[in-house]
Amino acid sequence: MAADELLRDVVAVMVSWWERVAAVARLNVPEFGSQRAVSYDVVRSACSVLAAHVDALLALEPQPMMRSISLREASDLPAGTTGLVHRSAEYADVLLDLDGARAGLEVLQLHYRCRRQVGETDVPARHLPTPCQTPCGYKQLFEVLNGDGEFDGAKCRQCGTTYTAQEYRDLVTATGDMIRRTGARRRSLAVPGRLDDTEARRA
Template sequence: MPYWIHSAPDDLDDLRECARADRCADPRLETVGGKTVRRGAFTPRAYCDSCRGIIERAIRELPAYWGRVYATLGQRGQSAGPKVSISKSAPIPISLAADELLRDVASVVVSWWERVATVARLRLPDTGASQRLVSYDTVRAACSVLAAHVDALLALEAQPMMRSLSLREAADLPAGTTGLVHRSAEYADVLLDLDGADAGLEMLQLHYRCRRHVGETSVSARHLPTPCQSPCGYKQLYEVLNGDGEFDGAKCRQCGVVYTAQEYRDLVAATGDMIRRAGVRRRSLAVPGYLDDTEARRA
């Protein structure tokens, strides 16, 4: 029997779940199989009012974050291991991660700028020149229009839009997806049908990627040595992080099974019980908990 943390709507026919689903800022709580799960709030639009506000704020903050990412362009990652000479070629003078992120932000916000300008009858941007010119002014101009017309943005109907994806991401797309594969560069340009709900999710993702790049979020997902309980028995589960970079469960890289945070806690407990019943006392087989400080190697 479902229940809600706010009043249940009287008529659900004209409503749908917030597109952020279990990450909704104003969620419904339902009981399924004796467990409490989060569902997106019912809304007549793509997003509930709370999530709409979060998306608008993310759009307004993107130009500033773009500038902060740009400031790291010359900061190449340094290895903590020994220096090994592997090539006589000149080193890459910029951070490739920062360069990729800057281009992704500019490309995505400009593409939505063009669509919003069309439906809102605004002056159309020169998207060809804007996307070639990856600059703060371009990103600021695009985000200014999107933030001022956020309702128009989130109400857009699905239309084909070009996106650049890694070859691994492109491999998961449905058969028949149109695109161009650049194998040597390890990415593909693909046409995807995207609507206003996709626009909101892309804005939040770009905002999070920028925050993560400048060090404002939690560490990246890490390996969890607890073995998968599915028939694959794979021994490398990885953290699943939520939209704020916080622990939200685990996923098996072998079979793709996803564990919620509670299911992972149960798995850790069951694995620990199995090890104790077997009489194993070796330190190497200890199973860390999901809150253990594995980076500093402290439980």
């Protein structure tokens, strides 16, 4: 399902920019039926045109373009945004004013998503629930992987403290013992940082 969704996004995004560049560069505007075919030839043609006219692509002025986004993303759009919500499918088709800068970002995002789909990107670091033992105020650790992609310890992204795999296991044990001994909830272990807005509860 994820691969099919990505393929549809690649065609929809690349062909839409192909149509806009073709219009301003006085090229033959591609013609499609009611549904754009998800095929290698369509994407290859779009990429060939865009690669030959990068200057025209990046210089495009804002213009309404249709994009399919999740309902969560749609909820963050400004009031009055035009579109059609598909609640059962959990997405919305919306009209957004997109320019050449957005075109560049969308192409880069698609490139990254394609590389991630075939396993060419690093796996994002997983958040670990155990708090850092130093009083840094952030209290969030993320896993560290070795060259083989196996768990090799943890690192605090606030203070930079690192833990070996054994040190992290010891920390988990010590934290569990403290929770059982004091009855404290894990959430209460977080100490407000020096720059935290404690009134608005926003770090």
